[in-house]
Amino acid sequence: MADHFALPERAASSPTSRHLIAAGIIRRHGNRTITVRVTAAGVTGTIRKVVTR
Structure with missing residues (x-):
């Protein structure tokens, strides 16, 4: 007999949980x-002078 699992109503990770x-x-x-x-550590x-390529 196959085991059946309930699917979550929404994804575990949403796009709004991203961090810069x-x-x-x-x-x-x-x-x-x-x-x-x-x-996050600072700025x-x-x-520099432009290097000629």
């Missing part, structure tokens, strides 16, 4: 590249 891990921006202006990162950023 990190956000950032990279901007190039003139001969500089500005990078900013935001995480970091760098300004």
Whole structure:
């Protein structure tokens, strides 16, 4: 005889339970590249000269 299990009414994990891990921006202006990162630990950023490729 097969065992039967009741299905849950909704999913165990909903999309609204997601958390932001990190956000950032990279901007190039003139001969500089500005990078900013935001995480739960804080904000970091760098300004560097553009490297010719």
